[in-house]
Amino acid sequence: MKKFFIVGGAGYIGSHVVKLIGEQIKDAEILVFDNLSNGHKDAVLYGNIIQGDVRNYEELYKAIKKFKPDIVLDFASLIIVPESVEKPLEYYEVNTMGVLNLLKAMRDAGIYKLIFSSTAAVYGNPKKVPIPEDAPLKPINPYGKSKLMAEELIKDASVAYSIQYGILRYFNVAGASPDLKIGDKHNTTSHLIPIVLQTALGIRPKMQIYGTDYPTHDGTAIRDYIHVMDLADIHLKLIDYLFESGKSDIFNCGYGRGFSVKEVINAAKKVVGKDFKVENANRRAGDPPILVADSSKLQKTLNWKPKYNNIETIIEHAYKFMLKNF
Numbered sequence: 037m038k039k040f041f042i043v044g045g046a047g048y049i050g051s052h053v054v055k056l057i058g059e060q061i062k063d064a065e066i067l068v069f070d071n072l073s074n075g076h077k078d079a080v081l082y083g084n085i086i087q088g089d090v091r092n093y094e095e096l097y098k099a100i101k102k103f104k105p106d107i108v109l110d111f112a113s114l115i116i117v118p119e120s121v122e123k124p125l126e127y128y129e130v131n132t133m134g135v136l137n138l139l140k141a142m143r144d145a146g147i148y149k150l151i152f153s154s155t156a157a158v159y160g161n162p163k164k165v166p167i168p169e170d171a172p173l174k175p176i177n178p179y180g181k182s183k184l185m186a187e188e189l190i191k192d193a194s195v196a197y198s199i200q201y202g203i204l205r206y207f208n209v210a211g212a213s214p215d216l217k218i219g220d221k222h223n224t225t226s227h228l229i230p231i232v233l234q235t236a237l238g239i240r241p242k243m244q245i246y247g248t249d250y251p252t253h254d255g256t257a258i259r260d261y262i263h264v265m266d267l268a269d270i271h272l273k274l275i276d277y278l279f280e281s282g283k284s285d286i287f288n289c290g291y292g293r294g295f296s297v298k299e300v301i302n303a304a305k306k307v308v309g310k311d312f313k314v315e316n317a318n319r320r321a322g323d324p325p326i327l328v329a330d331s332s333k334l335q336k337t338l339n340w341k342p343k344y345n346n347i348e349t350i351i352e353h354a355y356k357f358m359l360k361n362f
């Protein structure tokens with residue numbers, strides 16, 4: 037039996053990982069620690085939940101010390117790039133200080149395995165695309181910087197206190213659980229696929245394309261969109277890898293194939309079967325032109341094979357979840 041302490045497990049990605057652990061790992065014991073600022077209690081389909089905040093060391097320490105997990109997974113983050121430009125200190129407080137508190141609590145409670153959610157934003161404007169894990173780390177916005185600092189804290193703590201880690205650098209996560217039990221429930225969003233779908237459903241009168249002068253084939257920014265269920269599956273593979281190999285490592289999480297903003301909009305028009313109003317607008321602060329993962333290390337080392345590697349499937353699952361919930 038394994039005990040999982042899942043920080044931010046009531047949020048979008050965390051709740052999908054909780055679901056998969058609950059379904060696939062026999063006798064797993066799950067405790068979710070979440071402040072419910074963006075998470076939802078009813079998205080936690082397995083285990084128990086305790087309300088607490090990563091900015092509070094005492095709360096973390098008490099919960100970890102009492103539960104004595106075999107491994108900690110950390111999903112608690114602020115994740116909106118433009119918001120991080122406006123509120124950098126809040127981002128460092130949650131994304132960086134939160135990890136400092138978590139590492140201290142783990143060290144003090146004697147827990148030595150951690151899976152951490154990082155981001156492609158640590159690469160900034162990459163010179164080489166697809167981006168390998170050993171590419172230069174030069175984030176161009178406070179969100180990416182807050183996550184890179186957290187990665188550095190984890191690496192140093194690993195050396196000093198023997199904390200074994202798996203760092204996952206997520207590219208653009210989208211979609212919902214195919215059974216539609218859980219999905220992205222952010223009420224206010226800045227992310228492309230939910231905005232496109234809200235526009236298609238008439239929840240928004242129109243949407244904007246942020247930047248049509250990027251150095252890409254159609255002038256709009258390119259991202260590597262990964263289905264949330266494929267991403268959750270990576271966590272399950274990584275859990276096995278950490279327990280079996282005893283090693284620490286870093287992996288990019290994407291498919292290695294990018295889509296432009298215009299391509300995503302066109303795919304959504306096809307999936308939904310409706311046209312909707314799209315305007316061209318200026319570039320958004322902090323947005324790099326192209327982020328596409330080199331995911332060969334992930335596929336090889338963790339023997340991971342994607343199941344939902346199709347932009348229309350990703351959009352379709354997100355759309356059906358939205359229809360069901362709004």
Ligand code: UDP
Nearest residue numbers: 117226227228231244245246257297320323
């Ligand atoms: N984007 C856009 N219009 C929107 C929301 C996003 O053109 O209403 C663009 C955004 O500028 C970026 C891409 O879509 O180039 C993906 O943005 P998102 O916020 O989904 O993820 P990010 O890559 O910023 O984490």
